[in-house]
Amino acid sequence: MPTPAIKICGISTPEALEATIRARADYAGFVFFARSPRNVSPTQAADLGARAQGRIRRVGLFVDADDSTIAEAVDAAGLDVLQLHGRETPERAAQLRSRFGIPVWKAMAIASIGDVARAHAYAGAADLMLFDAKTPTGALPGGMGLSFDWSLVAHWNGPLKWGLAGGLTAGNVGHAIALTGAPLVDTSSGVESAPGMKDLDRIAAFCTAVRAA
Numbered sequence: 001m002p003t004p005a006i007k008i009c010g011i012s013t014p015e016a017l018e019a020t021i022r023a024r025a026d027y028a029g030f031v032f033f034a035r036s037p038r039n040v041s042p043t044q045a046a047d048l049g050a051r052a053q054g055r056i057r058r059v060g061l062f063v064d065a066d067d068s069t070i071a072e073a074v075d076a077a078g079l080d081v082l083q084l085h086g087r088e089t090p091e092r093a094a095q096l097r098s099r100f101g102i103p104v105w106k107a108m109a110i111a112s113i114g115d116v117a118r119a120h121a122y123a124g125a126a127d128l129m130l131f132d133a134k135t136p137t138g139a140l141p142g143g144m145g146l147s148f149d150w151s152l153v154a155h156w157n158g159p160l161k162w163g164l165a166g167g168l169t170a171g172n173v174g175h176a177i178a179l180t181g182a183p184l185v186d187t188s189s190g191v192e193s194a195p196g197m198k199d200l201d202r203i204a205a206f207c208t209a210v211r212a213a
Ligand SMILES: O=C(O)c1ccccc1NCC(=O)[C@H](O)[C@H](O)COP(=O)(O)O
Pocket: 009, 010, 029, 031, 033, 036, 037, 038, 061, 063, 085, 132, 140, 141, 142, 143, 144, 145, 146, 165, 166, 167, 168, 186, 187, 188, 189, 190
């Protein structure tokens, strides 16, 4: 099985970005959501985006954002991918892909097999389905370090590319990959010492664990 692609999400400092590039991750995620402890301003995004250009692909994470918010982030950070982490419909995903001309990833909150089935509606509308844990009502819709029953998506054979997120750490990602065959893994809390505080050693350890899986 090929090594899964790696995304480190919630990067908000140059130090964390450099550690992510050093660890040979494939994607760096920037969160554009005011309620998040990882939220980046357009100014921060511009600085991080320029540092990342040509070295790692830049993913912008949005939660039910309007077009002007996304346009400002795309321009500031030079985003390569849009990640939609709210209640965006297939129609909205397709509209954003057409407007911005870059790949769109849709996060799907999973608590049951019925949630996994909903992913099929995004075929042709999104480029990748990111299966993540469902979070409690009123909490952030992601980035909570919560995992779900990975067997629900084991060797998913759906109509679009996919990835696994939610509570992944250096300690459990090998098992998650072995169980699911995920072609991409995504972590945020699992490489932090506190919400929003990236731990450079944990970033390195996570990437090493993925390659060892
Ligand atoms: O990171 C956030 O603060 C966040 C806020 C709102 C929606 C999603 C958010 N994060 C999602 C991610 O960072 C990842 O794509 C994924 O959910 C992994 O999170 P974690 O369980 O913390 O590893």
